Amino acid sequence: MTKAKTDMIRGTLDMLILRVVSLEPMHGWGISERIQQMSEEALQVNQGSLYASLHRLTRQGWIKSEWQVTENNRRARYYTLTRAGEEQLGIERDQWARLSGAVDQIMGTA
Amino acid sequence: MRRLQDLWFRVRSLWARGDMERELNEEFAFHLEKEAEKYEAGGLSPDEARRRAHVKFGGAERFKEKARESWGVNPITDLAGDLRFAVRQLRKNSAFSILAALTLALGIGGTVALFSVVNGLMIRPLPMPDEDRLVTFWSDYNWRGEEFGLIKAVPEHFESVAAFSNNTYTLRTDAGSTLVLATVASVELFDVLQVRPLSAEPSSGRGPRGRRASRDLELLDLGARVLFRSIHSGAAHQPKWCADYRRRSHARGLLFPDSADGAVHAARPRSCEQRLRQQRMARTHRTAR
Numbered sequence: 001m002t003k004a005k006t007d008m009i010r011g012t013l014d015m016l017i018l019r020v021v022s023l024e025p026m027h028g029w030g031i032s033e034r035i036q037q038m039s040e041e042a043l044q045v046n047q048g049s050l051y052a053s054l055h056r057l058t059r060q061g062w063i064k065s066e067w068q069v070t071e072n073n074r075r076a077r078y079y080t081l082t083r084a085g086e087e088q089l090g091i092e093r094d095q096w097a098r099l100s101g102a103v104d105q106i107m108g109t110a
Numbered sequence: 111m112r113r114l115q116d117l118w119f120r121v122r123s124l125w126a127r128g129d130m131e132r133e134l135n136e137e138f139a140f141h142l143e144k145e146a147e148k149y150e151a152g153g154l155s156p157d158e159a160r161r162r163a164h165v166k167f168g169g170a171e172r173f174k175e176k177a178r179e180s181w182g183v184n185p186i187t188d189l190a191g192d193l194r195f196a197v198r199q200l201r202k203n204s205a206f207s208i209l210a211a212l213t214l215a216l217g218i219g220g221t222v223a224l225f226s227v228v229n230g231l232m233i234r235p236l237p238m239p240d241e242d243r244l245v246t247f248w249s250d251y252n253w254r255g256e257e258f259g260l261i262k263a264v265p266e267h268f269e270s271v272a273a274f275s276n277n278t279y280t281l282r283t284d285a286g287s288t289l290v291l292a293t294v295a296s297v298e299l300f301d302v303l304q305v306r307p308l309s310a311e312p313s314s315g316r317g318p319r320g321r322r323a324s325r326d327l328e329l330l331d332l333g334a335r336v337l338f339r340s341i342h343s344g345a346a347h348q349p350k351w352c353a354d355y356r357r358r359s360h361a362r363g364l365l366f367p368d369s370a371d372g373a374v375h376a377a378r379p380r381s382c383e384q385r386l387r388q389q390r391m392a393r394t395h396r397t398a399r
Contacts, residue, residue: 047168048172048177049176052173052176052177055181056180059115059116059181060116061115074140075136077133
């Protein structure tokens with residue numbers, strides 16, 4: 001736990017969720033674990049924002065949810081990327097590339 | 111399609127609020143369990159693992175509220191809550207509520223009544239051409255035939271002059287009798303108003319109550335008013351001109367010799383039924399001849 005925790009930049013959580021869910025259908029806890037894992041523990045997901053984001057994305061039709069039984073025979077809500085979500089993920093990926101590229105150029109971190 | 115999804119989600123948040131809440135609780139509980147399992151796998155006792163999971167998760171109620179916000183129906187549920195609160199408060203102070211409602215009702219009713227009078231008398235124009243040239247004379251007494259004849263004989267001020275009288279008559283039919291409001295008028299009325307009657311057949315036969323109504327003199331005996339169309343546009347807006355005309359009438363010694371108190375009124379009629387109303391409102395007494 002010596003690694004510095006990076007605060008999530010506003011608005012990026014939705015994009016990260018879309019990305020993680022695009023890999024495979026996943027429940028909320030799994031998504032937060034996966035984001036921490038993939039960022040090598042640099043990104044910590046706030047649980048409250050996570051579920052608010054998941055529900056908002058569902059409302060917007062980018063992901064859809066389904067109650068399924070886990071391997072341990074428990075009920076969990078699994079989130080899947082929709083077709084509209086795939087398109088949105090592409091748009092956000094492009095936007096992020098442009099934004100981070102521009103910031104890198106200014107900061108000299110490219 | 112996405113709009114539909116959004117709408118469906120919101121509708122469900124409102125109609126199946128209980129289901130949504132239950133699912134939210136279940137989702138959070140599952141999250142806590144998985145978190146606790148993770149700590150347990152790391153070597154902690156089950157109780158300690160659960161405690162740590164709770165600590166890490168933080169204020170569940172606050173997070174639930176955040177999730178509910180994302181359902182997009184908070185403005186509606188807040189409004190419903192406010193309304194429920196308002197109704198509770200109003201029922202608690204029922205005497206005060208009734209008083210407030212009555213005050214509002216009186217205020218609104220009064221304003222509406224006053225506006226409809228103002229609208230009828232001052233705002234809505236007459237549905238006739240050049241309505242600002244239409245003027246009525248009226249008094250509490252019947253016009254005499256000579257007076258009407260005199261006005262008709264002064265062409266420099268009047269394009270046309272007509273006499274009319276509103277009365278209630280009994281209309282007898284095979285089905286029975288009924289009261290009707292009718293206007294008896296001299297034939298020039300349509301020229302004055304510059305409108306065409308649907309059926310133009312001046313009656314020369316016997317009028318209501320067996321009187322001959324087609325002749326001016328008899329019509330005036332019924333209590334007629336005189337309506338004229340001025341050759342001056344805007345005559346109805348010029349009280350000075352009307353006063354002037356009245357003075358000249360006096361000078362001739364025929365019209366209303368003693369009406370120095372302004373008993374004969376030149377006024378601006380609005381429409382047939384409004385004219386009646388105007389008379390009631392603005393009537394002043396003519397001094398005895």
